[in-house]
Amino acid sequence: MDLRQLEYFVAVAEERNFTRAAQRVHISQSGVSAQIRRLEKELGTELFDRSGRSAELTAAGEAALEHARAALAAAGAVGQAVGEITGLLRGNLGIGMVIGCAVTPLFDALAAFHEAHPGVELSLREDNSDRLVHDVRTGSLDLALIGTETRPEGLDCLTVVAEPLVAAVPPGHELVGPEVSLAELAAHPVVCMPPGTGLRAVFDRACATRGVEPVIALQASAAGAIADLAARGLGVAVLSESMAAEFDALTPLPITDAREPALLALASRPGASAAARELIRYCRTAFRISDDQVSSSEVTPR
Structure with missing residues (x-):
């Protein structure tokens, strides 16, 4: 068996329909059906009950589904890990910026990051700092440039400006x-x-x-x-x-x-994605933050 067969199997299982599964994986219905038949032949049992109007999993199919999903997830993790090492980052990155604060170094960092990693889709939105912090905590945003007086609890914070x-x-x-x-x-x-x-x-x-x-x-x-x-x-x-x-x-x-001081800081969740960590690195360069400043700014002054 191969990953393509497992992908088609999971698609049919979730869509409960060969036609919709084919549309989802962008190949013909006959192509999906042929690959599922090959997988069933290799496993020595049918994975779907085709007697009804929908494709229902057999007992064997139910047993196989969780493992197929795990195999696809593991394969994706391998690709992501290699991508992190090689710099071929992909995916989406949500960035927040406090309202009314047009900070040129942030835009410089976004432009440099986009040029280096065009595979990452960037989105940027403005809001007040309280809502930005909430959205970083809940995962709606990957990182945000916020105005604050103290370090938001539970988040990593890199101070970029501190002034009275x-x-x-x-x-x-x-x-x-x-x-x-x-x-x-x-x-x-x-x-x-x-x-x-x-x-x-x-x-x-x-x-x-x-x-x-x-x-x-x-x-x-x-x-x-x-x-x-x-x-x-x-x-x-x-x-x-x-x-x-x-x-x-x-x-x-x-x-x-x-x-x-009033602080302008980059807030992110502990264990941020590789793309978020890479963007923070670009922000450090754009804001001209040295390694010494990083070590001191990660404990936000009060």
Whole structure:
């Protein structure tokens, strides 16, 4: 017997129909029937009862089915193992990215990975960090670039950016100066990201630690929208240091008592697939993360 015969046998067993099985394996019905007959002749018994309208397994067929599936799975595992060694990766890779965070090094890594491994189909979607973490945990995504304040429990995490929050105000605002405290900031309406995002988690924790209760006037998922609202005088923007630096219309102010960094990190499940591990390697190169940084960033700072 050969793997092709076992594949056709499993297809007929699952479809309970020779025609549908032939469509599934992309050959003619007569070809499937001939291979099943050869397999039955080799085994010395019929595997299907063909007397009815559907192809039902005989007792021998029932006994053979589990082993046929196991043999096909083992053959697939052999191919995957060899593929991992040779770099001929195949399959699908689901990647998540936090909303409103267009990070060029991630796109560079995706492009380089795709060029090296065109057999891997990539999909990319945006969401807030809480949902991305949930989807990585459940396997809906293979890895995700998330904003966070601490390492998500049960996941491997590679920090790519760690930077403080800043308040950002337009010229002439009464807070303009060398720095600002959370209490001073909270005396004004605040424009920030919504719950479920890493920046908001860092900001909320800092305020709670110091007993400050800010008034969140407006929320937006994109840094550009937050900056635009703040520039129009609708509130003080709370952004990461690098985000605020992108907007000339705002003056960034260090927050003296909110020094815990906001983290941008790649989250993946322990025992991630070879394709996911390979993409993380490309991300390390794109984000210029050294081996020393990797060893320290895998234990996320708090």
